[in-house]
Amino acid sequence: MDKRDLHRAFQERLHDIIAASGQSKGDFAHGLGIDRSALSQILDTGSVRLPRVETLAKMAQMHNVSLDWLLGLSESGQKDTEVKSQFELEQAPPEKDASLLSHWRMQALGQKIRYIPFQLPDIFCLPEVFKYQMGFDAERIRHVTQAAEDNVSYVERPDTDMEIIMPLQRLQSLIAGKDVWDAVPASIRARQICHIERLIDEFYPTVRLFLVDGLKNYAAPVTIFGNMRAAFYLGGKYMVLTGGQSVKQTMGYFDDLIRAAVVHPHEVSAWIKNARAGLEQG
Structure with a gap:
């Protein structure tokens, strides 16, 4: 040639x-x-x-x-094949977990990040709430808090594009202090809800939060880094898909959830205010 x-x-x-x-x-x-x-x-x-x-x-x-x-030197060297999906199991100790995600995010700089959190999105979390989510593990809290601050810096970049999906029941539980939030003092929960409201408005439209009905649609915790990889959170481990077709299928799963959303980004702040008002009246 x-x-x-x-x-x-x-x-x-x-x-x-x-x-x-x-x-x-x-x-x-x-x-x-x-x-x-x-x-x-x-x-x-x-x-x-x-x-x-x-x-x-x-x-x-x-x-x-x-x-x-x-370079056209091979017909079979394309990693994205129809018959072989690439995946790996990544296990990172708490002190490296955040840096691993940050590394993947920076690799996908300029591409859309699609994110379904395990609990609350870390960019919306107050440090006090991390204590409850992390079981008061001081070392892990320190690393996760630092990662959250890095994430806020990432969100403020002009080329950031992030979509987040979360079951609306998770916010309802936080507002009411039920389920995993029953041990969190009401004052902290109230501050956390106000914090979410403020950041939703501040980060829009760079960051867009969609709420789905968790009783009808299961949203598996996953982060999709552009078209490069999809990392499913398994609790201390990540199942990472890197085969192009697998990543596209995961993107399709995410987009299906967006189509099923019952509260859209421009409506979330008002929805939270109404949910809070309804609880106070009740």
Whole structure:
């Protein structure tokens, strides 16, 4: 294969992964750490120059393909196959759990994060509430609190796009002090609810919270990092899917839940106020 044939094969496959990513060319370029004009030059049919090795490697890593496949040197090197889904079981001690998630999030910079929390979304949690969620484990609380602060910094980035799904019953229980929240003092719960209300408005539309009816729709705790990986929380472990088809199927599961939402992002703050008022009147 001569240089022109190599570059033509590379461009065809680059077009394929851009289309598969669902991103605009500008967002795709941003995820690679290059500007759109540089991507346009790479895609220019009159050019025979390949990107730098680091850029090629990042393309392959971020979009689950091998370098051989990307360069047209192999037909079977694409990691995203119809018959093989890649997954791994990641176990991290408490002090590394947050850094692992942060690492995955930074790898997916510029791509949408889809998130179903195990309890409350960490970006909405007060430090006092972490104590109850973490069983008063001081070391774990420290690491998780630091991670939550990092997450807020991430949310404030201009390129952040995050969707969160949560059963509405979880907020109802928090407001009423029932189930897992019965040991949390009413004053802390009230502050936590006000904190959620404020951040929902402050972070919108960068962060969008959807509430589903947990009696009709089970929302498994998972974080989907762009089109790169889906990490299901198993309690101290993560089942991580990296096969492209598996990640797409998980994205489809998430999007189905969004379609089933009974409270949409622009309605959540008002819904919380009504739920609080209803409890006070009751």
